[in-house]
Amino acid sequence: MRLLLYEWCCSGGMQSEIARDILQKAPLEDFLREGRLMLETLACDAEKNVAMEVTVMVDATLPVTEVPHFSEHVTVKKIAPGKNRSSLLTMASEADQIILIAPETHGILLQTIIAVEQAGFGNRLVNCPTPFIHAASDKQMTCLILAAAGIPTPAGCTIATGGRLPTGFRLPAVLKARTSAGSDGLLMIQDRSDFVTPETDSRLECHVPGIPSSVCCLCRADSIVPLLPFEQVFTDAQQPVYIGGRLTHERFHTRMQSLAVRSIDALNKTTQSRARGWVGVDMILGSCDDGHDDRVLEINPRLTTSFVGLSRAQHGGLIHPLLNHVQGVEIDIGPWNTEACEFSLA
Numbered sequence: 001m002r003l004l005l006y007e008w009c010c011s012g013g014m015q016s017e018i019a020r021d022i023l024q025k026a027p028l029e030d031f032l033r034e035g036r037l038m039l040e041t042l043a044c045d046a047e048k049n050v051a052m053e054v055t056v057m058v059d060a061t062l063p064v065t066e067v068p069h070f071s072e073h074v075t076v077k078k079i080a081p082g083k084n085r086s087s088l089l090t091m092a093s094e095a096d097q098i099i100l101i102a103p104e105t106h107g108i109l110l111q112t113i114i115a116v117e118q119a120g121f122g123n124r125l126v127n128c129p130t131p132f133i134h135a136a137s138d139k140q141m142t143c144l145i146l147a148a149a150g151i152p153t154p155a156g157c158t159i160a161t162g163g164r165l166p167t168g169f170r171l172p173a174v175l176k177a178r179t180s181a182g183s184d185g186l187l188m189i190q191d192r193s194d195f196v197t198p199e200t201d202s203r204l205e206c207h208v209p210g211i212p213s214s215v216c217c218l219c220r221a222d223s224i225v226p227l228l229p230f231e232q233v234f235t236d237a238q239q240p241v242y243i244g245g246r247l248t249h250e251r252f253h254t255r256m257q258s259l260a261v262r263s264i265d266a267l268n269k270t271t272q273s274r275a276r277g278w279v280g281v282d283m284i285l286g287s288c289d290d291g292h293d294d295r296v297l298e299i300n301p302r303l304t305t306s307f308v309g310l311s312r313a314q315h316g317g318l319i320h321p322l323l324n325h326v327q328g329v330e331i332d333i334g335p336w337n338t339e340a341c342e343f344s345l346a
Helices: 018-022 028-046 084-092 105-118 130-137 139-148 250-271 306-312 319-326
Strands: 002-007 053-059 075-079 097-101 156-159 173-177 187-189 202-206 211-220 223-226 230-234 242-247 277-285 295-300
Touching: 002 028, 002 084, 018 105, 028 053, 028 097, 028 306, 028 319, 053 084, 075 084, 084 105, 097 105, 105 130, 130 139, 130 250, 130 295, 139 156, 139 202, 139 250, 139 295, 211 250, 211 306, 211 319, 223 250, 230 306, 242 306, 250 277, 250 295, 277 319
Parallel strands: 002 053, 002 097, 053 075
Antiparallel strands: 156 202, 173 187, 173 202, 211 223, 211 230, 211 277, 230 242, 277 295
């Protein structure tokens, strides 16, 4: 099997016009650090299967200190400036399966998937269908869909570009871009003086106390398999930055996994599509033992950074089970090495 790995930041996306706006908010190194770690982990995981020919796309203009490193068994294709999209489509034609990672920010993930589908290679993507991505990429739409399905989400509303903090909105609150990834643009608002006029359409939601967590799932049309739940680690700042993850306590696993599966299924039904591949569900784990105060924050319709810890915790890796699952093959995930799960982006 010929597997193509594409991670937008490291595979040429930072050469694009849209990256100029993104780089005004954070330095290049911040984006590449996470992208590089994910791409390296993906390749290392995939090559554990000797029957798999692994190819990765790497931006030829990356600084030497930011270039991902791979083993000699991985084929590296350097992407020249301005050739990000055309190179992806050319290489997609030569692959059997494609794992594509890109941020939801500015519709990057959705538009990249659409380009591959329009080129005739959509059946090779190990990614969610576009209706699912469209809904999951919009944080406000996701919460409305989940709430309608009886799944608890934080109370919130939308604020248009340039809008003001609504009078009487309960604080503390969290402001986030409607389409973003990770902690991009995340702002904690303790009092009204903390509010910053949004530069893009945003969602304002009540801050929910608890443990920021996530559950990643392997998905196909008739099956959603939840993996080990993670606690997400952020910096303690007004604009928190995601810096890593660690395994949550075992006593929380069942309720978190159930909530994740219900959330994905709700989007499946509303969008009349079926999640495919790797999907992450972010949530706040509340203090009630029955999960009464847990809240789902968003759904990530793509491979997430938790893959780094989860991959390390599986002796045979997770790419092989992922690909087998989407193809309808029965999978057997082995015992978890829980001590290997923790990872840091710092």
